[in-house]
Amino acid sequence: VTIIRIARIFDGERLHPEGGVVIIEDGRIVNVRPPDRAEPIDGTLLPGLIDCHVHLSADAGVGALDRVPQATEEELGDTIETSLRRHREAGVTTVRDLGDLRGVALHHGVIGSGAPLTTPGGHCWYLGGAVSGEREIRREVRRRVTDGAKVIKIMAGGGVFTPGSDPAGTQFTDEELKAAVDEAHAHGLPITAHAHAAGAIRQSLKAGVDGIEHATFADDALADALAEAGTTVCPTLGSDPAIPVPPEFLALAERAGLTQAALQQGVARLSRAGVKIVAGSDAGLGPAKPHGILPRTLEEYVLSGLTATEALRAATASAAEACNVRKGRVRPGYDADLLIVEGDPTVDITALHRIRGTHVAALN
Ligand SMILES: [Zn+2]
Numbered sequence: 520v521t522i523i524r525i526a527r528i529f530d531g532e533r534l535h536p537e538g539g540v541v542i543i544e545d546g547r548i549v550n551v552r553p554p555d556r557a558e559p560i561d562g563t564l565l566p567g568l569i570d571c572h573v574h575l576s577a578d579a580g581v582g583a584l585d586r587v588p589q590a591t592e593e594e595l596g597d598t599i600e601t602s603l604r605r606h607r608e609a610g611v612t613t614v615r616d617l618g619d620l621r622g623v624a625l626h627h628g629v630i631g632s633g634a635p636l637t638t639p640g641g642h643c644w645y646l647g648g649a650v651s652g653e654r655e656i657r658r659e660v661r662r663r664v665t666d667g668a669k670v671i672k673i674m675a676g677g678g679v680f681t682p683g684s685d686p687a688g689t690q691f692t693d694e695e696l697k698a699a700v701d702e703a704h705a706h707g708l709p710i711t712a713h714a715h716a717a718g719a720i721r722q723s724l725k726a727g728v729d730g731i732e733h734a735t736f737a738d739d740a741l742a743d744a745l746a747e748a749g750t751t752v753c754p755t756l757g758s759d760p761a762i763p764v765p766p767e768f769l770a771l772a773e774r775a776g777l778t779q780a781a782l783q784q785g786v787a788r789l790s791r792a793g794v795k796i797v798a799g800s801d802a803g804l805g806p807a808k809p810h811g812i813l814p815r816t817l818e819e820y821v822l823s824g825l826t827a828t829e830a831l832r833a834a835t836a837s838a839a840e841a842c843n844v845r846k847g848r849v850r851p852g853y854d855a856d857l858l859i860v861e862g863d864p865t866v867d868i869t870a871l872h873r874i875r876g877t878h879v880a881a882l883n
Contacts (some may be wrong), residue, residue, distance in 0.1 A: 520542065520543065520544050520566075520876065521542070521543040521544075521855075522540060522541070522542055522559070522566060523540070523542075523543070523553070523857070523859075523878070524538075524539045524540050524555070524558070524560060525538050525540075525541065525559050525560050525562065525564040525859065526556050526560065526561050526562060526563070527533070527540075527557045527562070527563040527565075527610075527693075527863055527867065528551070528562055528563070528682050528782055528849055529564070529565040529566070529828075529831055529835075529849070529864065529865055530551075530565075530566075530837070530849040531565075531566050531832065531835040531836035531847050531848035531849060531852060532548070532832060532836050532848070533561035533724065534828065534863070534865045537553070537554055538554050539551055539553055539554050540552040540553070540554065540562075541704070541832050541849060541857070542677050543855040543857075544879065546604055546854060546855055547852065547853070547854060547855055548551050548849060548850060548851055548852065548853050548854075548855050549758065549851055550851055551689070551849060551850065552708035552849060553571050556870075559858060560875070561861075562718075562743075562859045562860055562861050562862070562875050563859070563860055563861075563862065563863050563864055563865075563870070564849065564858070564859050564867040565831065565849065565857070565858050565859075565860070565864065566779065566785070566835040566836070566839075566846060566848055566849055566853075566855055566857065566858070566859060567610060567611065567612025567613065567846070567855060567856035567858050567877065567879060568610050568611045568612065568613075568616075568798070568814070568834045568835065568838075568858065568871070569612070569613040569614070569616045569668075569731045569798065569834055569835060569838035569839055569842060569844075569846065569847055570606060570611050570613075570615070570798065570799055570802060570811050570813045570816075570834070570838075571614075571615045571617075571730055571797045571798060571799040571801040571838050571841055571842060572617050572620065572697075572753050572799025572800060572801050572802075573615065573616055573617070573626070573799070573800065573801070573803055573810065574587075574616065574617070574801070574802065574803035575598070575599045575602040575603065575614065575619065575631075575803060575810070576590075576595045576602075576616075576619040576620060576624055576630065576739075576803070577598070577603075577623045577804060578602075578803065579802065579803050579805065579806060579808055579809045579810060580600045580673065580804060580806065581765055581768075581805065582588070582805070583803055583881040584618070584643065584680070584681075584803070584804060585644065585645065585647075585680070585709040585804055585806060587619070587620050587645075588645050588646070588647075588794070588836060590620075591667075592623070593611070595620065595625075596621050596626075596627075596785070597627070599624055599627050600625070600627070601810075602728065602732045602763055602803060602810040603627070603629070604851050605809065605810035605811035605868060606810050606811050606813075607776055607877075608801070608811055608880070609810075609811030609812070609813060609814060609815065609829045609872060610858045610860070610874050610877065611665060611812075611813050612846075612858070612877070612879050613812060613838075613839075613844060613846055613847075613854040613856065614629055614630070615629075615630045615632075615669075615670065615799075615841075615842050616629050616631030616632065616655075617631070617632050617635065617670070617672045617732065617799075618632065618635045618643060618664065618672060619631065619633060619634065619646065619712070619758065619854060619859070620632065620634065620646050620647060621633065621634050621646070621647040621842045622663070622666040622667070622668065625666055625667045627654040628882055629775035629851060630670065630671070630842050630843075630844070631668060631669065631712075632668050632670045632672035633663045633666055633668045633672075634646040634647045634648030635648050635670065635672040635673060635674050635713065636648050636650050636656060636659060636660070636673040636674065636699060636779065637650070637673070637674040637690065638651060638674075638690045638691065639651055640648070640683055641672040641681070641684055642676070642677050642684040642690065642691045642771075643674060643676035643678060643681055643711065643869075644681065644726055645681075646702060649657060649787065650830045651695075652695070653694060653695055653698035654726070655700055655767070655854045656691075656695055656698045656699050656702070657699075657701075657702040657773050660702040660703055660706070660708075661706070661864045662704065663698050666709065666831055667709065668841075669842070669843065669873055670708060670709050670710070670711060670731075670746055671699065671708055671709070671710040671711070671714075671715065672688055672710075672711055673691070673699050673711075673712050673713070673728075674712075674713045675690060675691065675696060675713060675714045675719040675720075675722060675723045675737050676688065676689055676690060676712075676713060676714040676715055676716050676718070676719030676720075677690060677727075678713070678715075678815070679771050679772055679775045679777060680768070681751045683822060684749060685714075686715045686716060686775045686777070687714075687716045687718075687775070687832065688717075688719070688750070689718050689722050691722075692724060693725065693726065693816065694768055696712075696723065696726040697726045697727070697790060700724075700726045700727045704727075709729035709730065709841070709843065710728050710730075710819070711728060711729060711731065711732055711751075711753070712726075712728045712730070712731050713731075713732045713733065714731050714732070714733060714734060715733050715734075715735040715736055715775070715777065716735075716736050716739055716823065717736050717738055718735065720734050720736070720737050721741060722742055722763075722764075722778065724741070724744055724748060724750060724795055728750065728795060729750065729751060729811065729841075730750060730751040730752065730797070730841060731745070731750060731751075731752050732753050732799070733753070733754060733755055733787040734752045734753075734754060734779060734789065735754070735776075735777060735782060736776070736781075737752075737785065737788060737789060738784065738788075739788060739792065741743060742788050742791070742792035742794055745792070745794045746788070746792045746794045746795075747791040749795065750794070750795070751795050751796075751797050751837070751840075751841045752789055752794050752795065752797070753796070753798070753799040753841075754782065754786045754789065754820075755798075755799045755816070755818025756782055756783070756786065756795065756800075756816050756819040756820060756823070757808070757809055757812045757813065757815040757817075757818075758779075758800075758815065759806035759807050759809060759812060759815060760807075760810065761810075762806045762809070763806070764805065764806055764807045765806070768805060772858060779819075782823075783819065783822060784822040784823075786820060786823035786824070787823045787824040790823065790824055790825050790829070790875075791824070792845075793829060794823040795837060796820070796825070796829070796833045796837065797833050797834075797837050797838045797841045798813060798816055798817060798820070798833040798834035798837075798838055799816070800812045800813050800815075800829070800847065802818045803868065810871055811870045813834060814819065814868075814869075814871040814872055816834075817830040817831065817833070817834055817868050817871065818830075818868050818869060820833065821868045825865065826865075827864060827865050827867070827868040828865045830868055835847040836848055843857065844874055854881075855878055856878070856879050857877065857878040857879075858876075858877050858878075859871040859874070859875045859877070860873055860874055860875060861875055868873050
């Protein structure tokens with residue numbers, strides 16, 4: 520039994536400024552009691568952070584995702600373990616991998632999608648997830664279920680860094696997208712769609728996806744519709760300003776309108792409409808997106824207009840719901856993946872950089 524007396528608790532939803540006593544047994548929180556007379560640790564206890572959008576097999580170097588298919592199985596395994604360690608060091612105790620090479624990250628016990636479903640030559644086709652036609656789509660969804668995927672990822676729109684793929688366009692027909700959604704749901708799995716542009720977001724929403732990744736250019740009407748449908752949106756902000764990005768990559772992103780200002784305006788619009796936001800960084804993708812960048816993602820959400828409490832909720836209680844795990848809350852019955860930081864992150868989100876300790880039931 521572990522007993523933690525702590526000055527403040529953020530329980531995944533809100534702050535308890537009076538703190539309390541958290542009792543842990545066999546990796547599980549068994550009780551949370553009001554403060555007693557013993558001296559508490561000076562800090563805030565909160566659930567371990569959850570990053571809902573990472574690429575563990577990508578090493579965050581230049582062109583990291585494109586290089587994944589050239590790596591050997593052993594190299595990919597090393598990269599995945601290193602990536603997981605970086606997340607852990609940053610207070611991220613759970614990640615959801617939304618795109619690897621043919622399911623390699625799933626062998627490391629993480630929640631993941633395997634290779635994203637895409638069209639032949641479409642966004643990230645080189646990860647091995649190219650499909651066409653409803654039959655093949657359904658078959659590939661079933662294959663991922665067998666491989667142990669806990670979520671299906673589909674590239675509804677194009678991407679910036681795949682030559683020939685158009686981030687402003689859609690990739691699948693309405694019927695194909697619907698087939699993917701139906702097959703995922705038939706096997707009890709959620710499905711999330713990559714979409715930057717309004718057209719791809721609208722198509723995904725109509726097909727009934729559970730989540731949308733990025734959703735950068737949702738207009739007000741679309742944001743309202745997403746809120747109404749209860750669709751979870753993962754806006755993948757967060758980059759390390761100290762790491763220079765090669766100018767050709769910046770130019771590609773800018774040509775697609777994906778500037779930092781546009782990304783932040785997108786989050787502001789979603790937040791105003793009341794869309795359920797979950798935190799994700801797209802860690803691994805390239806030099807400014809190292810693994811463990813999630814605290815910076817949350818800072819950028821706050822710069823975009825979320826309160827610090829809303830940003831924390833996106834990385835704890837809401838993220839856990841999206842990942843379907845019994846984590847993300849300081850409450851009896853939940854996994855004891857816990858973090859203690861200096862100060863109060865509901866007042867100053869940068870407190871997440873000052874970790875005093877972690878208690879992790881199990882990293883996955
Ligand atoms: Zn991604």
